[in-house]
Amino acid sequence: MTVLIVGTIGLDTLETPFGKKKDVLGGSGIHAAISSSFFAKTAIVGVAGTDFPKEHFDFLASRGIDTGGIQILPGETFRWSGYYEYDMNQAHTRDTRLNVYALFDPKVPDNLKKAEYVFLANLDPELQLKVVNQLEKPKLLVMDTMNYWIKNKREALHEIVKKVDFVLLNDGEARQFMETPNIPIAAARLLKLGTKAVIIKKGEHGALLFTDGVHFSAPSYPQDILRDPTGAGDSFAGGFIGYLAKTGDLSEANIRRAVIIGSVMASYNVEDFSADRLRRLKHKEIIDRFNEFRRFSEFEAISAAMLS
Amino acid sequence: MTVLIVGTIGLDTLETPFGKKKDVLGGSGIHAAISSSFFAKTAIVGVAGTDFPKEHFDFLASRGIDTGGIQILPGETFRWSGYYEYDMNQAHTRDTRLNVYALFDPKVPDNLKKAEYVFLANLDPELQLKVVNQLEKPKLLVMDTMNYWIKNKREALHEIVKKVDFVLLNDGEARQFMETPNIPIAAARLLKLGTKAVIIKKGEHGALLFTDGVHFSAPSYPQDILRDPTGAGDSFAGGFIGYLAKTGDLSEANIRRAVIIGSVMASYNVEDFSADRLRRLKHKEIIDRFNEFRRFSEFEAISAAMLS
Numbered sequence: 001m002t003v004l005i006v007g008t009i010g011l012d013t014l015e016t017p018f019g020k021k022k023d024v025l026g027g028s029g030i031h032a033a034i035s036s037s038f039f040a041k042t043a044i045v046g047v048a049g050t051d052f053p054k055e056h057f058d059f060l061a062s063r064g065i066d067t068g069g070i071q072i073l074p075g076e077t078f079r080w081s082g083y084y085e086y087d088m089n090q091a092h093t094r095d096t097r098l099n100v101y102a103l104f105d106p107k108v109p110d111n112l113k114k115a116e117y118v119f120l121a122n123l124d125p126e127l128q129l130k131v132v133n134q135l136e137k138p139k140l141l142v143m144d145t146m147n148y149w150i151k152n153k154r155e156a157l158h159e160i161v162k163k164v165d166f167v168l169l170n171d172g173e174a175r176q177f178m179e180t181p182n183i184p185i186a187a188a189r190l191l192k193l194g195t196k197a198v199i200i201k202k203g204e205h206g207a208l209l210f211t212d213g214v215h216f217s218a219p220s221y222p223q224d225i226l227r228d229p230t231g232a233g234d235s236f237a238g239g240f241i242g243y244l245a246k247t248g249d250l251s252e253a254n255i256r257r258a259v260i261i262g263s264v265m266a267s268y269n270v271e272d273f274s275a276d277r278l279r280r281l282k283h284k285e286i287i288d289r290f291n292e293f294r295r296f297s298e299f300e301a302i303s304a305a306m307l308s
Numbered sequence: 309m310t311v312l313i314v315g316t317i318g319l320d321t322l323e324t325p326f327g328k329k330k331d332v333l334g335g336s337g338i339h340a341a342i343s344s345s346f347f348a349k350t351a352i353v354g355v356a357g358t359d360f361p362k363e364h365f366d367f368l369a370s371r372g373i374d375t376g377g378i379q380i381l382p383g384e385t386f387r388w389s390g391y392y393e394y395d396m397n398q399a400h401t402r403d404t405r406l407n408v409y410a411l412f413d414p415k416v417p418d419n420l421k422k423a424e425y426v427f428l429a430n431l432d433p434e435l436q437l438k439v440v441n442q443l444e445k446p447k448l449l450v451m452d453t454m455n456y457w458i459k460n461k462r463e464a465l466h467e468i469v470k471k472v473d474f475v476l477l478n479d480g481e482a483r484q485f486m487e488t489p490n491i492p493i494a495a496a497r498l499l500k501l502g503t504k505a506v507i508i509k510k511g512e513h514g515a516l517l518f519t520d521g522v523h524f525s526a527p528s529y530p531q532d533i534l535r536d537p538t539g540a541g542d543s544f545a546g547g548f549i550g551y552l553a554k555t556g557d558l559s560e561a562n563i564r565r566a567v568i569i570g571s572v573m574a575s576y577n578v579e580d581f582s583a584d585r586l587r588r589l590k591h592k593e594i595i596d597r598f599n600e601f602r603r604f605s606e607f608e609a610i611s612a613a614m615l616s
Contacts (some may be wrong), residue, residue, distance in 0.1 A: 039615065087489035181395035183512065184530040204491065205513035206525070215604045217514070219525030222492040247614060256607040287612045296523045297605055299564040304595045306555060307347065 001245040002041045002066075004112050005033045005238065006131050007121025008101060009046040009070060013081035014273060016088065018227040024274040025056050027078060028121035028144070031231030034275050035238030035265045036119070037063040038286065040245040042238075043112050045069035045131070047104040049077035059279070069109050073100040088229055089203060108134040117245035119237050120164070122146045125156035132163050140250065142166040142241050144233065150177045162194035168237055170201045183208065184215075199240070199259065201233050201266075209259050214252055218259045219297040221267040221289075228273040232266040235278070239265030257290075264289045309553040310349045310374075312420050313341045313546065314439050315429025316409060317354040317378060321389035322581060324396065326535040332582040333364050335386060336429035336452070339539030342583050343546030343573045344427070345371040346594065348553040350546075351420050353377035353439070355412040357385035367587070377417050381408040396534055397511060416442040425553035427545050428472070430454045433464035440471050448558065450474040450549050452541065458485045470502035476545050478509045491516065492523075507548070507567065509541050509574075517567050522560055526567045527605040529575040529597075536581040540574040543586070547573030565598075572597045 007029025014021045029046045036042040043066035050072060060067050078101040081094040106127050108115075116139035120128040128143060135141075141164040149157055150173060157177070161167055167190055171183055178186035187198040187210035197211040206220035240262035247254055264286055271277045315337025322329045337354045344350040351374035358380060368375050386409040389402040414435050416423075424447035428436040436451060443449075449472040457465055458481060465485070469475055475498055479491055486494035495506045495518035505519040514528035548570035555562055572594055579585040 089489075181397075182532060182534065184532040187530075188532070202513060205510065205528075208528075208530070210530075215530050216607070217527030217530075217604050218607075219527065219605070220513075220516075222495075222516070222518075222523050222525075224490060224492040224496070226490065253608055257610055260607055261610075283615050284612070286615060287610070290610055294607070294609065296525050297527070297607075299524070299526075299568055299602070299605075300561055301602065302565055302569075302595070302598055304592070307591050307594060 001117055001248060002043055002112070002115050003036045003117045003119065003242055003245045004043050004045065004108070004115035005029050005036060005119045005121060006045045006106055006128070007032055007123055007234070008078050009044070009048045009052065010078040010080055011052070012230060012274065013079070014228055014230060015083035016228050017084070017086055019273065021273045023079070025059070026080065026230060026274060028123070028234045031234035031269065031275060032119055032121050032238035033060070033065050034063060034278050035235040035269070036242030037065050038265070038281070038283065039239065039242030039261075040117070042066070042242065043069055043115070045106055045108055045112070047071045047073055047100050049073060049075045049100045052077045069112060071104075071107070073103055075100040082230070084229060088226055091230065106131050116140065117241050118142070119241045120144065120160070121234055121237065125149050125153050125160045128160045129156065129163070132160070140165050140241065140244060142168055142237065144168045144237055145173065147173060147176055158193060161190065164195055166197045166199060167195045168199045168201065168240070170203065170233060174198070174200050184210070197255070201236055203229070203232065207236070207259055207263055209255065211252070216256050216259060218263050219293060221263060221293065222296070223267060223270065225271045227271060229270050231275065232270050235269035236262035236266040260290055260293050261286070263293065309425055309556060310351055310420070310423050311344045311425045311427065311550050311553045312351050312353065312416070312423035313337050313344060313427045313429060314353045314414055314436070315340055315427075315431060315542070316386050317352070317356045317360065318386040318388055319360070320538060320582065321387070322536055322538060323391035324536050325392070325394055327581065329581045331387070333367070334388065334538060334582060336431070336539075336542045339542035339577065339583060340427055340429050340546035341368070341373050342371060342586050343543040343577070344550030345373050346573070346589070346591065347547065347550030347569075348425070350374070350550065351377055351423070353414055353416055353420070355379045355381055355408050357381060357383045357408045360385045377420060379412075379415070381411055383408040390538070392537060396537055399538065414439050424448065425549050426450070427549045428452065428468070429542055429545065433457050433461050433468045436468045437464065437471070440468070448473050448549065448552060450476055450545065452476045452545055453481065455481055455484055466501060469498065472503055474505045474507060475503045476507045476509065476541075476548075478511065478541060482506070482508050492518070505563070509544055511537070511540065515544070515567055515571055517563065519560075524564050524567060526571050527601060529571060529601065530604070531575060531578065533579045535579060537578050539583065540578050543577035544570035544574040568598055568601050569594070571601065
């Protein structure tokens with residue numbers, strides 16, 4: 001089943017305690033699509049400038065990613081420049097240049113309008129709505145957002161939240177959007193807005209899934225190799241939706257597995273700059289780490305008699 | 309098997325978004341002992357002033373807690389006054405009055421020198437060392453500490469860490485003590501100092517266990533009732549050691565269960581002020597929540613074939 005990813009295509013300039021990189025492959029759509037491509041046929045809708053290097057298109061093609069939905073507009077590609085301090089938890093923006101992204105008017109190509117698994121990566125919620133309106137029969141719509149839209153386009157966000165199946169946010173965004181410091185309460189409020197499930201990404205602290213009546217807590221990975229956190233959340237999302245598309249199984253048990261797959265992909269993504277770790281990632285490594293997640297979150301039942 | 313808890317006995321004045329309380333039962337030793345008493349015969353060593361209310365002694369006795377090791381010194385009991393803001397994650401101290409605690413010279417009563425399960429709650433590390441030197445055959449020594457001692461008594465802390473089996477810290481303390489923002493690296497450094505296991509308490513994000521070669525990640529509890537976080541870490545520790553003493557089983561599988569029991573006790577403790585929730589807690593509720601922890605952290609294996 002094809003996964004459709006709509007998001008930014010960017011060139012990132014990054015600085016972390018482990019090095020500096022200039023104009024490397026980045027963007028929410030790119031990180032999500034690469035991650036998804038490990039599981040399912042993946043297509044990307046977005047916009048790039050005429051300066052977007054051919055080698056990146058070649059790399060995406062080598063992963064079987066359909067780039068036919070990437071509009072090439074005259075001008076420069078979206079650029080983000082940022083740095084991470086020693087604790088690596090917080091991205092600090094130096095510069096954001098929208099460039100051709102400012103002109104982005106998403107058009108879903110005809111062959112993708114029937115896409116059933118769709119991830120709306122962080123994007124202006126009005127553009128996310130435009131995408132949804134072009135889809136013919138989405139089976140699973142997943143969205144992400146960010147603090148900027150929560151602050152500036154709250155109404156459009158409410159509207160898109162109602163239309164999607166899964167809302168994927170980091171913990172800070174969930175707190176800000178639902179105006180409570182309490183994550184379970186924020187999740188309950190998001191569910192009340194009309195989405196079916198909420199996934200809270202907590203970076204080094206794992207991820208939480210909330211649906212009506214079900215809660216799942218995915219463990220954090222003991223990440224001792226952490227070179228560049230950029231794109232972790234999008235790798236999570238790509239792995240999550242790619243795995244669900246591949247298996248075609250939206251049972252609760254499988255959604256739990258998909259959350260772990262997302263966590264696995266994010267944990268690899270941060271081990272190197274840009275998408276470099278995923279470039280050399282093998283399927284066997286995904287399985288191995290999934291099994292590691294199982295080993296370090298398992299515990300056995302206790303008998304009531306033991307406590308009496 | 310008797311659990312010996314050494315820690316502070318206090319009267320807390322608390323303010324949270326859910327109310328104010330003046331001079332209520334508190335202190336690291338108290339919270340830990342009450343929690344431990346749900347599982348094992350528990351004794352407490354500490355110091356109180358002549359103003360410490362008889363009703364608190366009566367309550368401790370009603371839980372079967374041996375208070376013979378509490379020295380009563382002329383003067384006032386240790387007092388802490390603090391508040392929590394809306395996000396409840398950070399305690400803000402208004403006032404700390406050591407009172408008789410400044411004179412505390414821990415003496416383990418003869419009948420407790422043979423105690424095998426010992427928790428050294430947050431306390432001057434030099435006093436923790438004094439306690440250890442009085443013990444005849446500890447089987448499991450667990451310690452906690454806090455930022456103040458990390459800053460001011462680093463050498464004594466290094467010494468006590470070497471002597472204990474388990475170091476229990478919150479994530480901020482672990483980062484500060486081992487001078488790294490990375491939790492797995494901090495844990496590895498603590499293990500190198502000579503302790504057998506490290507448990508990192510992350511409050512709303514769960515808890516992590518690190519031993520040589522084993523990692524366990526305990527999920528967070530989706531805490532929608534959170535009135536007073538004071539004593540959560542000590543309730544965790546008390547439940548953890550009480551459960552291990554009760555079962556007498558120090559296998560890895562049982563230590564994992566003990567981490568969950570600790571998480572269960574902490575999750576109840578924060579539901580009301582002081583130890584009020586634990587006053588009315590039933591064994592059945594402990595089992596029920598343990599099973600909840602299992603339900604919301606379980607996920608099934610994937611087959612490698614699914615990804616090929």
